[in-house]
Amino acid sequence: MIDRNEILSVLSRYDLKKISIATLCSHSSLQIFHGAKREGFRTVGICLADRVKYYQAFPEAFPDELVVIDNYKDILDDRVQEQLIGLNSIIIAHGSFVEYVGSKNILDLFYVPMYGNRLVLEWEGDREKQFKWFEKAGLNFPRIFRSPDEIDTYAFVKVYGARGGRGYFKVSSREDFYKKLDEKIKAGLIGENEKLVIQEFVAGVRYYPHYFYSQIYSRGLKLSKGGLELLSIDKRIEPIDEVYRGYPDIIPDYLDYTVTGNQPVVVRESFLPQILDMGVKLVESSIELFPPGLIGPFCIETVYNPRKGFMVFEVSARIVAGTNLYPEGSPYTPYLFREPMSTGKRIAMDIRVALEKGIISSLIY
Amino acid sequence: MIDRNEILSVLSRYDLKKISIATLCSHSSLQIFHGAKREGFRTVGICLADRVKYYQAFPEAFPDELVVIDNYKDILDDRVQEQLIGLNSIIIAHGSFVEYVGSKNILDLFYVPMYGNRLVLEWEGDREKQFKWFEKAGLNFPRIFRSPDEIDTYAFVKVYGARGGRGYFKVSSREDFYKKLDEKIKAGLIGENEKLVIQEFVAGVRYYPHYFYSQIYSRGLKLSKGGLELLSIDKRIEPIDEVYRGYPDIIPDYLDYTVTGNQPVVVRESFLPQILDMGVKLVESSIELFPPGLIGPFCIETVYNPRKGFMVFEVSARIVAGTNLYPEGSPYTPYLFREPMSTGKRIAMDIRVALEKGIISSLIY
Amino acid sequence: MIDRNEILSVLSRYDLKKISIATLCSHSSLQIFHGAKREGFRTVGICLADRVKYYQAFPEAFPDELVVIDNYKDILDDRVQEQLIGLNSIIIAHGSFVEYVGSKNILDLFYVPMYGNRLVLEWEGDREKQFKWFEKAGLNFPRIFRSPDEIDTYAFVKVYGARGGRGYFKVSSREDFYKKLDEKIKAGLIGENEKLVIQEFVAGVRYYPHYFYSQIYSRGLKLSKGGLELLSIDKRIEPIDEVYRGYPDIIPDYLDYTVTGNQPVVVRESFLPQILDMGVKLVESSIELFPPGLIGPFCIETVYNPRKGFMVFEVSARIVAGTNLYPEGSPYTPYLFREPMSTGKRIAMDIRVALEKGIISSLIY
Secondary structure (H helix, E strand, O other): OOOHHHHHHHHHOOOHHHOEEEEEOOOOHHHHHHHHHHOOOEEEEEEEHHHHHHHHOOHHHOOOEEEEEOOHHHHHOHHHHHHHHHOOEEEOOOHHHHHHHOHHHHHHHOOOOEEOOOOHHHHHHOHHHHHHHHHHHOOOOOOEEOOHHHOOOOEEEEEOOOHHHOOOEEEOOHHHHHHHHHHHHHOOOOOOOOOEEEEEOOOOEEEEEEEEEEOOOOOOEEOOOOEEEEEEEEEEEOHHHHHHHOOHHHHHHOOOOOOOEEEEOEEOHHHHHHHHHHHHHHHHHHHHHOOOOOOEEEEEEEEEEOOOEEEEEEEEOOOOHHHHHOOOOOOOHHHOOOOOOOHHHHHHHHHHHHHHHOOHHHHEO | OOOHHHHHHHHHOOOHHHOEEEEEOOOOHHHHHHHHHHOOOEEEEEEEHHHHHHHHOOHHHOOOEEEEEOOHHHHHOHHHHHHHHHOOEEEOOOHHHHHHHOHHHHHHHOOOOEEOOOOHHHHHHOHHHHHHHHHHHOOOOOOEEOOHHHOOOOEEEEEOOOHHHOOOEEEOOHHHHHHHHHHHHHOOOOOOOOOEEEEEOOOOEEEEEEEEEEOOOOOOEEOOOOEEEEEEEEEEEOHHHHHHHOOHHHHHHOOOOOOOEEEEOEEOHHHHHHHHHHHHHHHHHHHHHOOOOOOEEEEEEEEEEOOOEEEEEEEEOOOOHHHHHOOOOOOOHHHOOOOOOOHHHHHHHHHHHHHHHOOHHHHEO | OOOHHHHHHHHHOOOHHHOEEEEEOOOOHHHHHHHHHHOOOEEEEEEEHHHHHHHHOOHHHOOOEEEEEOOHHHHHOHHHHHHHHHOOEEEOOOHHHHHHHOHHHHHHHOOOOEEOOOOHHHHHHOHHHHHHHHHHHOOOOOOEEOOHHHOOOOEEEEEOOOHHHOOOEEEOOHHHHHHHHHHHHHOOOOOOOOOEEEEEOOOOEEEEEEEEEEOOOOOOEEOOOOEEEEEEEEEEEOHHHHHHHOOHHHHHHOOOOOOOEEEEOEEOHHHHHHHHHHHHHHHHHHHHHOOOOOOEEEEEEEEEEOOOEEEEEEEEOOOOHHHHHOOOOOOOHHHOOOOOOOHHHHHHHHHHHHHHHOOHHHHEO
């Protein structure tokens, strides 16, 4: 694992008056570029050669500089990393960046300064560690079955690396687990010996609140260090969400949890304290587990069950694609900011204020 | 019941240059405070002690003054009421305010000037009276079964005091009614001798249009007195709305109608005349039934059935939580106003214009 | 069919400094008028007499001039057409305009200058031709069964003239087809000898992307001629979308595909290249099939199937009602424009720029 001091030494050679905000052209990059431009930053897009023209179709979010690559692994090449460093780039890592480059590769081989705390990759990417984090935070989360033999009720099965929901399935028993796993392997959706996580199935309404935590500047809930803002909430749209329109026989195509898009939602105002509390718990435990803990945007994937309240399924310790609904602000941001505010712009604002205060290194690993 | 003259006499002692807009910190209060601030009003939040910090997390909607209480019934205390009066408060009553304080208590014991016509509480809170109102208005609404013995088709059962949908259930027969009622009572969701309303079940798509009626100033549809605006529309999100993702066996947790949040929608433009007409009918009949009738925001809970058209289930004679989707305006408000407009801000605008015209008492009871 | 030169000859008598933007008061007319006003145009509403007051309820979208009619066929009257011409009107044809006046009538009898390429009516209105267009464009679309006897899997049955989804139904077999068709005819939803289209049923999530193609001025994806913008995306709301809330026995009312409204959505950013590509293919093939091809707004009705990707069901070669969600812009327009931008306003901008460049005739047929 690259030591933080090594990264900060790269940062120390940056021209802080010419910082660029850089990310991979995918996931939430339009929002990130758009927000960074609005905050006055130069932007750098790492872009697959055949995708450039599609990003040109959105000129107000098109990066000022392009680093064109042929495949995602090129991001680890010295040539690419040096080019990014030469542009004084601060990388914003979104879900696709982490998935395509790989957590371990980022930790071991990617030495360009990144916004946020790189250590979170270990706690987010490893589902065992993620559940330890939830325990430490005191969050309510569904029971985990360590082995298929432990399955004693309806359960939900996920692959380890998120993968946007592809290959997920629900099961009613141990037998059902093996039967469906076999089908998924045969369909090429899950690898032969792939690590899986089996969680108790919890009924309820899904809500994905988008938080922003900053020790630099915050308009939100005051914590011992910094503050926590609730920027927005979404609900994800998966093929299963239209299963009621189909026939049982052709349901296989609908029994799919790939996240295809998002829709905007708000929650009852009386749920906001619980939602904020979940965020607080996650932030405070993160500071203990991997100091300085969470930095910037994160999302908690919840289900609201009428008997159990909010149950936590997963955390995404970075900007999530659901924030793409709100490039000019959400139903919550007007209560925090007078100007239009997206999560992408909020990240850029965090960096801008840190630069102004001369403490940019505190946001970087 | 407190006489309106008594309330107006309290108002007459107000310093009209220093009016505050006050409400209970819950339901739609962020929107109400945010809108009132934008219209230049001082704001007063009646807030449970342990909720203050969560409201501080939204500084652009945080009230200028706080009246901290330990439980909702404190609102009726003279100390609290005098404090509100001392701040020249006009109370905006939202659904949680009415539910927690109680309609009867508001009518008999709460003497702080409130925006709107307090008499509507009697017509809205009593479901029998609400149906009389619908009949008078000539609205289409589902058949009511006066007793479980009358149930001759699929029906929907609700408790009397709304309660955010908690404890509601649908039944297929008289027998099914008694069986499910028993379950709900055992689960503590419905009281032993609680009053219930049994309505015919009508299939269709739910739409909740949000109206604003004003005799002070209106940009909307001209009526004999005043005008009616359609400000926005939402659809509510309840656990039942994800039932298709589950298993029949664990469905009990999904068979729940608690309103957990809202999503934004628009209707086909050719439905707007019908939607406006429903609002007109409700306003005009309200003027006859309890003059001066409805004042300000209200919502009609409808289902669009492809054979029957719009069927009305309920009316909420005040700001509804679905308007929380639109703190900066909805897909309809740009057709009414050039500036960003929420229902919360629209209320404050109504009060501001009435103050400017010297007729604030016409909005108060 | 009226020759284009005849229309251009009408246009040549227009006072180009006093162009009006005109449409029928229905469908998306509020958005069209609102956008045209924002771009500085005079607006003309063709309005049923009993609908005028409902349009007055939206003053910022109320047309400057009204042409009042008693029924839709009056639009073809010389009196109405001359009145529109006298006001230097450019007609924006939306779905209701086409449905109520009739494609053939528009082509043969309506001589007022219209925005866009009238020839598209032939390719859009005739489903056989539409599928030929899809084939030419190389789009993925579900198999078509030329006769009920060909039905060998689940299928979806539509009437020819869109009709907002009314009367559509899905079938599991040839027998099921005849049984359900009979029911629909008896219910008066489908005519005795009405032309139908039978498509293979494809499971997945519906997405309706809204495009804008212009050879006059475009901020979007550069094509050989002009550019293509993705302005927004919606999902339609039909009674079937709440079928899970009901009982099988009363399901008939839910088994209805009438479009009642729309909800806002975004797709994963990595789907945008595919979505833009579908638009490009449709535009480029349209230029070959009916030059100058598509002009202005259009929508592709898609389903995202996890195995097959995006499948195309239909194209609407004009402004669709789903754009009504975004009168001040969508989650995509801030990446294209710095100002609030609706599809209605985008049309007006296209006309304005064409007028400024002296090439308005290129947008007209």
